[in-house]
Amino acid sequence: MFSSGPFEYHVVGIGNAIVDVLAKTDDAFLERHNLVKGSMNLIDEEMAHTLYGEMGPAREISGGSAANTVAGIAALGGKSAFIGKIADDELGEIFAHDIRSMGVTFTTQPQAGINPTARSFVLVTPDAQRTMNTYLGASQALSAGDVDEILIKSSLITFLEGYLWDPEEAKQAFLAAMDIAKAAGRSVALTLSDAFCVKKYREEFLGLVENRINILFANEVEITTLYETDNFEKALKNVTEKVDLAILTRSEKGSVILSAGNRIDVPAYPTQVVDTTGAGDSYAAGFLYALTHGYALEECGKLAARCASEVISHIGARPEIDLKTLLP
Amino acid sequence: MFSSGPFEYHVVGIGNAIVDVLAKTDDAFLERHNLVKGSMNLIDEEMAHTLYGEMGPAREISGGSAANTVAGIAALGGKSAFIGKIADDELGEIFAHDIRSMGVTFTTQPQAGINPTARSFVLVTPDAQRTMNTYLGASQALSAGDVDEILIKSSLITFLEGYLWDPEEAKQAFLAAMDIAKAAGRSVALTLSDAFCVKKYREEFLGLVENRINILFANEVEITTLYETDNFEKALKNVTEKVDLAILTRSEKGSVILSAGNRIDVPAYPTQVVDTTGAGDSYAAGFLYALTHGYALEECGKLAARCASEVISHIGARPEIDLKTLLP
Numbered sequence: 001m002f003s004s005g006p007f008e009y010h011v012v013g014i015g016n017a018i019v020d021v022l023a024k025t026d027d028a029f030l031e032r033h034n035l036v037k038g039s040m041n042l043i044d045e046e047m048a049h050t051l052y053g054e055m056g057p058a059r060e061i062s063g064g065s066a067a068n069t070v071a072g073i074a075a076l077g078g079k080s081a082f083i084g085k086i087a088d089d090e091l092g093e094i095f096a097h098d099i100r101s102m103g104v105t106f107t108t109q110p111q112a113g114i115n116p117t118a119r120s121f122v123l124v125t126p127d128a129q130r131t132m133n134t135y136l137g138a139s140q141a142l143s144a145g146d147v148d149e150i151l152i153k154s155s156l157i158t159f160l161e162g163y164l165w166d167p168e169e170a171k172q173a174f175l176a177a178m179d180i181a182k183a184a185g186r187s188v189a190l191t192l193s194d195a196f197c198v199k200k201y202r203e204e205f206l207g208l209v210e211n212r213i214n215i216l217f218a219n220e221v222e223i224t225t226l227y228e229t230d231n232f233e234k235a236l237k238n239v240t241e242k243v244d245l246a247i248l249t250r251s252e253k254g255s256v257i258l259s260a261g262n263r264i265d266v267p268a269y270p271t272q273v274v275d276t277t278g279a280g281d282s283y284a285a286g287f288l289y290a291l292t293h294g295y296a297l298e299e300c301g302k303l304a305a306r307c308a309s310e311v312i313s314h315i316g317a318r319p320e321i322d323l324k325t326l327l328p
Numbered sequence: 329m330f331s332s333g334p335f336e337y338h339v340v341g342i343g344n345a346i347v348d349v350l351a352k353t354d355d356a357f358l359e360r361h362n363l364v365k366g367s368m369n370l371i372d373e374e375m376a377h378t379l380y381g382e383m384g385p386a387r388e389i390s391g392g393s394a395a396n397t398v399a400g401i402a403a404l405g406g407k408s409a410f411i412g413k414i415a416d417d418e419l420g421e422i423f424a425h426d427i428r429s430m431g432v433t434f435t436t437q438p439q440a441g442i443n444p445t446a447r448s449f450v451l452v453t454p455d456a457q458r459t460m461n462t463y464l465g466a467s468q469a470l471s472a473g474d475v476d477e478i479l480i481k482s483s484l485i486t487f488l489e490g491y492l493w494d495p496e497e498a499k500q501a502f503l504a505a506m507d508i509a510k511a512a513g514r515s516v517a518l519t520l521s522d523a524f525c526v527k528k529y530r531e532e533f534l535g536l537v538e539n540r541i542n543i544l545f546a547n548e549v550e551i552t553t554l555y556e557t558d559n560f561e562k563a564l565k566n567v568t569e570k571v572d573l574a575i576l577t578r579s580e581k582g583s584v585i586l587s588a589g590n591r592i593d594v595p596a597y598p599t600q601v602v603d604t605t606g607a608g609d610s611y612a613a614g615f616l617y618a619l620t621h622g623y624a625l626e627e628c629g630k631l632a633a634r635c636a637s638e639v640i641s642h643i644g645a646r647p648e649i650d651l652k653t654l655l656p
Contacts, residue, residue, distance in 0.1 A: 024648075057399075057426040057646060060388035071385075090418040090444070098385040116418070318385060320352075 005185065008154035009105070010078040010292035014147070014177055015066030015161035016139035017084035017108075018118040019091045020277065022315055023058040025123040030131055037125060038276075040132040040163075040194045048135040051121050060091075061316040062098035063120060064139075065193060066161040068278045068317045072285025072307060074103040075323040078292065081105035081151050083177075087138035091117035098318070107148060114141045122277055124315065130277040136166075143169040144176040152177050153184040156292050157215070159284070162193035165201055178212050187244075189215035191284060192222040199225055215245045215291075217284050223248055236263075245291075247301070249283055251276075255305065257297050266301030269309035278317025283308040286326075299328065333513065336482035337433070338406040338620035342475070342505055343394030343489035344467035345412035345436075346446040347419045348605065350643055351386040353451040358459055365453060366604075368460040368491075368522040376463040379449050388419075389644040390426035391448060392467075393521060394489040396606045396645045400613025400635060402431040403651040406620065409433035409479050411505075415466035419445035426646070435476060442469045450605050452643065458605040464494075471497040472504040480508040484620050485543070487612070490521035493529055506540050515572075517543035519612060520550040527553055543573045543619075545612050551576055564591075573619075575629070577611055579604075583633065585625050594629030597637035606645025611636040614654075627656065 030037055033051065043051065062071075070080035082099055086092030088110040095117060099106050115137035123131045142164070152158050158181040164170045181188050190213045192198050198205055205226060209216055216239065220232050227238040232248075236256060239246045246258040254267040286307030290300035306326045307319070314320050358365055361379065371379065390399075398408035410427055414420030416438040423445060427434050443465035451459045470492070480486050486509040492498045509516050518541045520526050526533055533554060537544055544567065548560050555566040560576075564584060567574045574586040582595040614635030618628035634654045635647070642648050 052425060055429065057390065057429045058422075059644065060422065062385065094386075094388065097380060101383065101385045316387065 007156050008079065009081045009151070010155070011070055011073050011157045011159050011288050012081040012083065012151050012155035013066035013070035013159045013161070014083045014173065015164050016064045016118055016136060017067060017086045017092075017095050018064035018120050018134065018139065019095050020061050020063035020120050020122045020317060021052070021058045022061060022122045022124060022275070022277070023056045025056065025125060027125055029055070030123065030125065035123070035131050035133065037131050038129050040134060040196065043133045043135050045135060047133070048119070048121070051133055055121060055123065059315070060094065061318060062095050063278065063317045064118075065163055065191065065281050066159055067099055068281035069159060069284045069288065070104050071099055071102045071318055072282050072323065073289045075319045076285065076289040076307075076327065077324050078289045081155065083108050083142075083146060083148060083151065085138050085142040085146060086110045087114050087117045088112040089116050091119060092138065102318075105151070107151070108146050111138065111141060114138050124275045124277070128273040128275055128312070130275055132277075139164070140167045140170060142173050144172045147173050147176045147180070149180050152180040153186070155186060157187045157189050157288060159189045159191070159288065161191050162197040162205065165197060165204065187214040188212060189217065189288065191217040191280065192226065195221045195225045198222050202226060209239070209242050213243050215247070216243045217247050217249070217280070219249045219251070219280060247287060249280060251279070255283070255301055257301050259297055264298050264301060266298060266305055269305040271309040271313045273312050275315045276312050278311045279308045281317060282311035282319070303328070335484050336407065337409050337479070338483070339398055339401050339485045339487050339616050340409040340411065340479050340483035341394035341398035341487045341489075342411045342501065343492050344392050344446055344464060345395060345414045345420075345423050346392035346448050346462065346467065347423050348389050348391035348448050348450050348645060349380070349386045350389060350450045350452060350603070350605070351384045353384065353453060355453055357383070358451065358453065363451070363459050363461065365459050366457050368462060368524065371461045371463050373463060375461070376447070376449070379461055383449060383451065387643070388422065389646060390423050391606065391645045392446075393491055393519065393609050394487055395427055396609035397487060397612045397616065398432050399427055399430045399646055400610050400651065401617045403647045404613065404617040404635075404655065405652050406617045409483065411436050411470070411474060411476060411479065413466050413470040413474060414438045415442050415445045416440040417444050419447060420466065430646075433479070435479070436474050439466065439469060442466050452603045452605070456601040456603055456640070458603060460605075467492070468495045468498060470501050472500045475501050475504045475508070477508050480505050481512040481514070483514060485515045485517050485616060487517045487519075487616065489519050490525040490533065493525065493532065515542040516540060517545065517616065519545040519608065520554065523549045523553045526550050530554060537567070537570050541571050543575070544571045545575050545577070545608070547577045547579070547608060575615060577608060579607070583611070583629055585629050587625055592626050592629060594626060594633055597633040599637040599641045601640050603643045604640050606639045607636045609645060610639035610647070631656070
């Protein structure tokens with residue numbers, strides 16, 4: 001799956017550097033603001049101001065999809081790093097502190113004179129669903145120049161979030177990272193992130209999956225959107241053998257791992273769901289930790305499911321227990 | 329107890345405007361940094377930097393003692409306001425959002441060109457005790473000019489936190505607020521906040537209690553420190569009849585209410601303790617809400633104990649459930 005040569009990091013993640021601003025809300029609030037429950041919406045500064053002004057009291061907890069994943073890998077005892085852009089402000093300081101204090105190497109320099117550090121207003125409804133409204137701010141200033149070549153070369157897997165496939169500069173950063181990883185004989189993993197990303201960049205994502213990606217993470221809605229079908233099994237057939245490894249998650253229905261023509265079904269790990277924020281990110285953390293530590297694929301899926309169950313049992317997308325206790 | 333004339337607010341609080349930065353830690357970390365478990369320490373910018381750099385991943389939740397109390401009163405359905413100083417920065421924005429979104433009137437203007445908004449690094453050990461390390465920053469810039477006369481006059485009770493009795497400017501703000509309240513026939517309540525405040529300003533606090541305060545909140549350590557005794561009953565005798573109403577809290581041993589020569593003992597409300605941050609603030613919220621809504625004193629103590637039990641059952645000093653469900 002990946003070069004077994006000497007390495008420094010199991011996984012380096014590249015993504016948006018976001019602080020989550022989490023608040024409880026009700027369905028009426030979502031309706032009043034035309035927000036589709038469970039979705040991730042990109043918002044501009046004006047909408048960010050309006051929404052924040054109207055939502056309830058919140059707590060700030062560092063987030064960001066790929067950032068959550070590498071934080072989870074570090075919490076499991078793996079070595080991980082992160083590349084993402086913060087501004088020279090207080091939320092940037094919070095993001096940097098939180099990820100570093102979990103043991104993740106984070107060397108991207110905060111940048112002055114750009115938009116403020118990204119924040120996502122995460123509205124959690126009584127049914128434990130999260131609806132995200134993200135102001136990308138500083139995150140969008142990531143450019144190819146921020147891609148630390150040595151970091152990529154010395155990581156077994158470079159993990160990219162589809163969310164970042166948007167501003168032209170960030171796309172160039174993505175492609176640069178992929179090229180470096182490939183040239184070094186390393187693997188590239190991608191998560192499709194959200195159906196809206198897939199809808200917006202379907203052709204480009206198909207190209208990435210067919211030509212540049214070794215490991216693909218997607219949930220049911222994302223993979224069916226990618227192959228324009230409403231049939232999960234059909235989408236699954238489409239993706240088989242396009243990548244070395246495809247991991248398809250289906251919430252409480254568990255996940256499906258596809259590799260070399262084989263299919264492994266892994267059940268979800270039962271838990272009391274409080275907030276689904278970060279479920280997919282934490283699943284990817286468990287999976288990639290296990291994969292880079294020589295676990296069999298089924299065991300990768302089981303650890304992934306266990307990690308996801310931990311993060312959805314509380315508010316916030318970062319682990320709250322010592323994840324090492326989940327290791328078999 | 330207080331003028332029953334027309335009023336706008338049940339309680340206006342004056343205190344430090346703080347965002348709590350809460351992280352789990354262990355006893356070894358406290359020992360390494362010479363921190364006394366359960367205490368509140370004031371730290372300078374350098375120590376703030378060091379401590380933050382070494383502590384684990386955190387979450388930010390608005391706090392501040394008097395601010396927590398007026399937030400709790402609003403959550404119970406009372407009308408409350410807050411006076412406290414924030415800087416023109418992101419933590420200031422977070423503080424202002426959180427308190428306003430709970431329904432508290434907060435009109436103190438953010439100030440540019442002062443130290444950053446106050447933050448308290450709250451370290452929660454596995455035994456659910458909190459050890460606070462507060463960088464006061466912008467909070468200390470509160471001055472008599474910030475005391476909104478109309479707000480004080482139109483509030484049944486002006487509630488002051490002892491924590492703020494430190495910089496000379498803030499003391500002047502305190503005294504100004506007391507004078508306005510007294511002239512308007514309103515009541516003044518004070519919480520002694522922490523034993524270190526009492527030790528540092530014992531003579532001044534004794535003077536306030538004897539001459540300017542109608543309602544006093546203190547925990548066991550604070551009241552015994554004030555009267556330089558290690559005997560709670562002795563301290564209790566000392567404070568009797570110095571104020572109209574003294575409310576002495578004793579954690580799991582419940583609380584004692586002293587008024588007009590009478591003593592009422594109220595048991596603590598049993599709960600699973602997760603984090604004691606804000607216990608006293610939330611107790612004061614329940615008590616003052618009840619007092620300004622015509623409850624008998626014993627019922628004030630019971631609602632107070634119930635509110636305190638809610639806030640110590642989770643991380644963070646602000647309520648997480650709809651407090652109105654706790655009303656009898």
